[in-house]
Amino acid sequence: MKMKFSINGLSLLVALFLCLALAAAAKTGNGKEKGKDTSAAAVTVNHNAQDDTMRLEGEKRFHSNCGRCHAAPPKFPPRTMATIVRHMRVRATLTDEEMHLILHYMTQ
Amino acid sequence: MRTLVWAKRVAHACLLLFLGLSSIGAHGQDEEIKPVPILVGYPAYFTRVTGGQVQDAPSFSPLLLVPLGDKWLIEAKGNLSDTYAKNAKGDYIGTVSYGLGYAQIDYIANRFVTVAAGRFITPFGIYGERLAPNWVRALQVSPLTGPITSGSSLGGMLRGGFPAGTDKINLNYAFYFSTVNTNHLLATDRSTGGRIGFFMPGPRLEIGASFQQLLQLDRSHAVGLHAEWQPNALPLTLRSEYARSSGIKGSGYWIESVYRLNQLPYLRRLEVAGRAQQFFAAPKLTKAVAAKLGALGRDTNQADFGLNYYLRSDVRASASYGRQFALGKNANIWVIGMTYRFIMPLAPTSGAKGGAL
Numbered sequence: 001m002k003m004k005f006s007i008n009g010l011s012l013l014v015a016l017f018l019c020l021a022l023a024a025a026a027k028t029g030n031g032k033e034k035g036k037d038t039s040a041a042a043v044t045v046n047h048n049a050q051d052d053t054m055r056l057e058g059e060k061r062f063h064s065n066c067g068r069c070h071a072a073p074p075k076f077p078p079r080t081m082a083t084i085v086r087h088m089r090v091r092a093t094l095t096d097e098e099m100h101l102i103l104h105y106m107t108q
Numbered sequence: 109m110r111t112l113v114w115a116k117r118v119a120h121a122c123l124l125l126f127l128g129l130s131s132i133g134a135h136g137q138d139e140e141i142k143p144v145p146i147l148v149g150y151p152a153y154f155t156r157v158t159g160g161q162v163q164d165a166p167s168f169s170p171l172l173l174v175p176l177g178d179k180w181l182i183e184a185k186g187n188l189s190d191t192y193a194k195n196a197k198g199d200y201i202g203t204v205s206y207g208l209g210y211a212q213i214d215y216i217a218n219r220f221v222t223v224a225a226g227r228f229i230t231p232f233g234i235y236g237e238r239l240a241p242n243w244v245r246a247l248q249v250s251p252l253t254g255p256i257t258s259g260s261s262l263g264g265m266l267r268g269g270f271p272a273g274t275d276k277i278n279l280n281y282a283f284y285f286s287t288v289n290t291n292h293l294l295a296t297d298r299s300t301g302g303r304i305g306f307f308m309p310g311p312r313l314e315i316g317a318s319f320q321q322l323l324q325l326d327r328s329h330a331v332g333l334h335a336e337w338q339p340n341a342l343p344l345t346l347r348s349e350y351a352r353s354s355g356i357k358g359s360g361y362w363i364e365s366v367y368r369l370n371q372l373p374y375l376r377r378l379e380v381a382g383r384a385q386q387f388f389a390a391p392k393l394t395k396a397v398a399a400k401l402g403a404l405g406r407d408t409n410q411a412d413f414g415l416n417y418y419l420r421s422d423v424r425a426s427a428s429y430g431r432q433f434a435l436g437k438n439a440n441i442w443v444i445g446m447t448y449r450f451i452m453p454l455a456p457t458s459g460a461k462g463g464a465l
Contacts (some may be wrong), residue, residue, distance in 0.1 A: 032133050059310075061309070070243070071379075072421075073422075077453065077458075079143055080144060082142065083143035083146050084146070086173075088184060090183070090222055090267070091238070093267055093269035093281070094269055096219035097271070100414050103141070107141060
């Protein structure tokens with residue numbers, strides 16, 4: 001009888017331990033998932049920040065280069081814009097970086 | 109519970125993969141945009157009154173741009189105009205003129221060098237290459253220094269622009285060699301030369317110099333200086349060129365300012381332009397040579413003032429008045445007219461991944 005209580009008690013302890021272990025595991029898992037959420041958010045933030053930086057830099061280059069000779073044109077479809085920017089790279093001797101930044105800005 | 113956890117993990121992995129790919133896509137986005145052939149055109153109609161002589165000149169300048177792959181570009185620009193003026197009998201007669209501004213193929217070899225071949229605008233100063241199109245120029249009257257050098261060349265050219273060791277200064281250059289062509293429509297001189305410029309994006313200032321050596325006739329050479337400045341605080345452009353020939357074509361300079369009235373609500377589409385210029389004929393010209401040179405054979409001072417109004421971003425109305433002072437040839441120059449600029453893709457523009465030709 002005493003043995004039965006012991007087994008029951010042991011089972012209870014094991015069950016309790018398992019519950020605690022699962023809870024801990026679940027907690028750890030949640031922590032990992034939170035970490036993943038954070039890294040995903042960080043990637044998004046980084047991407048957005050980089051995109052914004054490129055766009056702003058592109059806008060700056062657009063005004064400092066294109067505005068030197070002519071009025072600012074409207075934005076055209078990306079594939080049309082790509083031809084215009086290549087033409088301007090040759091005609092106005094834009095640098096490679098300026099060409100990419102301006103194209104990025106004009107196709108956003 | 110376990111299934112739920114795995115589902116969450118897979119979902120997160122997919123999200124991360126998507127974000128990662130989006131990021132990579134964003135980095136390579138510009139490269140993925142495949143350019144299409146386009147036709148650009150500048151139809152224009154201007155009425156010009158020079159010393160009481162009226163000229164009506166409708167014109168059209170089509171520009172064809174054909175990109176090939178990632179590094180090639182074919183550029184061809186034509187000019188067609190019909191100038192109506194009264195002849196000696198008082199009849200209103202039209203004279204058609206046409207020509208080929210340039211027809212060149214460009215190969216972007218790397219970030220430093222672009223190789224061009226064919227007929228191209230001579231890289232001397234900034235007016236001919238950058239500011240000459242009707243749509244672009246602030247004043248329709250051309251500078252007097254234009255004819256000092258050959259406007260077009262036939263041959264090969266190396267050009268490019270890159271940061272000069274720092275992001276604060278960009279170096280741009282163009283060096284060429286041209287052969288002679290005696291065709292009356294495509295005439296070019298045998299010559300060589302180039303231009304080098306330093307552009308500072310911060311203060312938006314460019315200064316540069318040009319050189320041309322004629323390899324025929326009197327084997328004269330020409331040198332030029334140019335500067336352009338757009339203050340950050342104002343919608344103002346100041347530009348200037350100086351050119352001097354060692355031969356019989358004299359020397360001269362012009363200074364131009366263009367101010368866009370951005371700050372005035374009802375006039376923000378209006379642009380005010382002014383130019384002052386002086387031309388000095390070469391000394392010791394005989395009367396016969398001076399007569400043959402025409403405008404290049406006499407000292408001339410000229411001042412122009414003009415207005416440009418952008419009815420839309422692609423339609424511009426222009427008017428200008430100028431006063432030319434030349435010995436025995438003082439004249440008022442009135443110009444009024446309109447320019448339209450269109451850009452027409454010659455292939456479907458939908459879908460960034462479509463192949464170029």
